[in-house]
Amino acid sequence: MRAMEKKTSYTVKLTPAQMDEAARILREGNYRRRTVEHAVAAAAGEDCQIVLYKSGKCLxxxxxxxxxxxxxxxxxxxxxxxxxYEEVLNPDSIAPHMGVDESGKGDFFGPLVIAAAYVDEAIAKDLKAMNVRDSKTITTDKAMQDLARKIRSRLGDRFTVVAIGPSAYNRLYDQMGSVNRILAWGHAKAIENLLEKVPGCPRALSDQFGPEQQIQRALQQKGRKIKLEQRHRAESDVAVAAASILARSAFLSAMEKLGQAHGVTLPKGASDKVRAAAAELVQKKGGVVFLETAKCHFKTTDDVLGPLGKTRKSEGLPPAPERKPYVHRKKVSP
Incomplete structure (x- = not known):
């Protein structure tokens, strides 16, 4: 493992009281005074230089x-x-890389969206200053969309969003038979699309959802040289957090448009509220509407159709995926 290098430059915003205390330390401590334009105080210590600017910044x-x-x-x-500490102990967090994350995987209605966002040191610091964090910690749709707008503005064209609408999702599931394989395909597509914009990006980080080989196999020629990394709770990385917000933002916008197209409000998730809305939709348009609005392999499909006296076959929907029964295994005493 390569040794991690410490950063050699930091900028910290100080309050007036903190500025006074820092200036006192530089005055009274073992420092060599320096003269710097626009500075309240400046000094050289052991292996470092400190400048306190009138703006309140400490360099x-x-x-x-x-x-x-x-x-x-x-x-x-x-x-x-x-x-x-994060930057000293984990310099990779601000080194050039892309983060990849998805939204909609657990939602019956709507698309599966995968986003990729590229950061370098300057972008990573700016996103952290904007309080970019895992989208799951953002509690309102408005806050999500507001932060997504700021992220898009800061990234410019250094992000990409792959939205797999319900119709395409259901076709892919019919072909692949696995959510993880669809995720791998979507992650690979997002990575490749972003590499078109940032061809020198050396690394892609995502949350752990399956074997890394799944993404590697799905990547085309241009994407196979990038270093892939998956880890649990990857959303703590600012690039992955930015991707999670961009993906959720795109999911929310798609849900709104999908609901408007069908004259209903489509709830998120897979709750009783979702099942009630799905039943209302089936009564208006028939179960085949799920092909255009929902992820048909969800058990929610059967939960909704059954009480209405309908089946997947009668509604022209794909058969239910085989679900292995849960087997309780008793612990064997040694």
């Missing part, structure tokens, strides 16, 4: 910058350990 540079932040700025000025 720390040099090979000892991380140590100064860890042992001086955080405990004596900030009063908390809130800066630097």
């Amino acid at each position: 720390v540079q040099g090979k000892g910058a991380a140590d100064w932040i860890t042992f001086v700025l955080e405990p004596q000025v900030l009063g908390e350990a809130r800066l630097g």
